[in-house]
Amino acid sequence: MEFFLVQALNGISYGLLLFMLSSGLTLVFSLMGVLNFAHASFYMLGAYFAFQVSTRIGFWPALVLAPILVGAIGMLVERFGLRKVHRFGHVAELLFTFGLAYLIDEAVHLIWGRSAVDYRVPPDLDGPLFAIFTSQYPIYRGFMMLVSVAMLIAIWLALTRTRIGLVIQAALTHPQTVEALGHNVPRVFMLVFGGGAALAGLAGVIGGNAFVTEPGMAAAVGPIIFVTVVVGGMGSLAGAFVASLLIGCLQTFAVALDWPLFFGLKLSQVAPVLPYLLMVLLLIFRPKGLMGRREG
Amino acid sequence: MNWKRFFLWGTTAIVFAAAPHVFTSSFALTLLTQMGSFIIFALSYNMLLGQGGMLSFGHAVYSGLGAYIAVHALNLMGKGAFVFPVTLLPLIGGLAGMVFGVLFGYVTTRRAGTTFALISLGVGEMVFACVLMFPGFFGGEAGVSTNRVVGKPFLGISYGPAIQVYYLVAVWCVISIAAMYALTQTPLGRMANAVRDNPERAEFVGYDTQKVRFLQLVLSSFFAGVSGGLSCINFEIVSAENVSALRSGGVLIATFIGGVPFFFGPILGAILFIFFVAALSGFTKAWLLYLGLFFVLMVIYAPGGLASLLLMHIPLLRARRLGRLALPYLLAAGASALALAGLIGVVEMVYHLSEVSGGTMMALAGLEFDAHSHTAWAISILLLVAGLVALRFAASFFAQRWSAVQLEMQGRAS
Helix, strand or coil: CHHHHHHHHHHHHHHHHHHHHHHHHHHHHHHHCCCCCCHHHHHHHHHHHHHHHHHHCCHHHHHHHHHHHHHHHHHHHHHHHHHHHHHHCHHHHHHHHHHHHHHHHHHHHHHHCCCCECCCCCHHHCCEEEEECCEEEEHHHHHHHHHHHHHHHHHHHHHHHCHHHHHHHHHHHCHHHHHHCCCCHHHHHHHHHHHHHHHHHHHHHHHHCCCCECCCHHHHHHHHHHHHHHHHCCCCHHHHHHHHHHHHHHHHHHHHCCCECCCCCEHHHHHHHHHHHHHHHHHHHCCCCCCCCCCC | CHHHHHHHHHHHHHHHHHHHHHCCCHHHHHHHHHHHHHHHHHHHHHHHHHHHCCCCCCCHHHHHHHHHHHHHHHHHHHHCCCCCCHHHHHHHHHHHHHHHHHHHHHHHCCCCHHHHHHHHHHHHHHHHHHHHHCHHHHCCCCCEECCCCCCCCECCECCCCHHHHHHHHHHHHHHHHHHHHHHHHCHHHHHHHHHHHCHHHHHHHCCCHHHHHHHHHHHHHHHHHHHHHHHHHHHCEECHHHHCHHHHHHHHHHHHHHCCCCCCHHHHHHHHHHHHHHHHHHHCCCHHHHHHHHHHHHHHHCCCHHHHHHHHCHHHHHCCCHHHHHHHHHHHHHHHHHHHHHHHHHHHHHHHHHHCCCCCEEEECCEEEECCCHHHHHHHHHHHHHHHHHHHHHHHHHHHHHHHHHHHHHHHHC
């Protein structure tokens, strides 16, 4: 029971982090039709910026500054890169972000080196939050959940209750009409792309010190987010939520369990393959994903 | 028309045959051999992206798994378990690639477009994780090594010397190019184009788009497997790197740089890519950054790749107007050289400061300077900015001259 509860909490906090990433990706995809291949690289940038800022002025300013910086980079990328490629279609846009991921990864290699940096949980949040039977549950895990849930509510409110949110939703389906009504649709797209990048950056700030901040972190988490988006159904925010929690729990439990499987392999050794296996099985039995709307 | 075709294929064969006699160093021979097998790989990739409209992020799976099967077959032959000519080993790799193409293609080709791209990425990651999970068969991180000299030499061919391996690769390369070109002329090749351009209409004509994509992927994975088999003979080792996302990304970059809309584009791309990887990685650790930058610039400014840039000039060559572009090209080249020098200065200094221990003194292009000094930084940034500004002017001058020449040619034609 104790084992189950601890793992479930860990799985949910990891799943929520995955959702912070996949929600930004899904939003940008459903609004602009662009699959941002560099999304995980923005996550990594967030972690590195947070490391840099927190060594100078502290963790709390970093929590605000790092996502803003990453968002600004995202907007610049949209304005001076993506917008130029837009006329060549979605494949060109995808390829552009693919190349961008290479560039960001290499820039991180160049600036911060090839080994992990010492980005740590701040002392205020270091310690046990509560005890489950005999094991302590760290405050930072709780903080991660808090930030992700707060972010979710903020996005949902911004998209449904504010004027800019309504313009964004309208620009998704009827860009010409929205433009005719006097809104600057390219600027809306720039904001959306920058916002998606900032969300990834925020995930980087709180994920970078919970796990490890190293140049391989983008390549490690990137495919998992893409799988999450496919499993949830392309462009479905609710689907991404369910899939994130599902994959988060699946991986956390699998890593912790030592059940013997076939060929002398243990379940914990097969854990890295499970999300992909889930994706393959889902595609065979339900090609549109958990909550995907249309076949395409 | 026919003599033109003979001329083209004849020249290709002659270039392949003559290349090692023109570039005689052993380093050049290694490069040429790698280029040959990568050309097959890139062309097989373009069967998906260029002809079928399928953007795959996991194509290395088919060449890599083909290479693994080939390396085990070669090892079994070495033990005397069965007799098979090494010359035909790529066929084993190809068939193995095809089997995995049938297996994974059934899943990946269920969706098209962006979803296909993501699924291919997921399958690629899955295979990579599996390869590390079964070290008994795949050899873990170190990989499986082999010896390509098996059995008695046949007509003096043992594949011991590198030149014999080069000719093996060259022959397979020419045959594969011809076969893949022939495939584009078949009804399946044409239908793949139709499914790429307008899947809905293709379905109304009565074709199952999923089936067309599936068949195209299976054929493409055969050629990917052939290239895997050749690289297994060439390097005598197959490791997890052969199925990695880095390799899948590499073939995508090479194919795109060469030119996706043209059949011969990936050939150019493969040659340039191997040159980039092998030659540049010896000089600088930041080669991947330069390659990525080059790729991004190509995506923004030349989505048709190098092939489209070359083909743009053919009408001018015919009208004997190419000389009119010499001046703008010269200016653009000068401006790019300035910008590139500044960029290289900045990148190498950043790299030197972050990675190299032991002083901030560094050498670049025969110059020795302190990577911490303000002068070095100022000069590099100044070069970069000046180069970019100059490039801007050169580009607009080029565009002006280009449209003027186009107008002149139209005037002459009408």
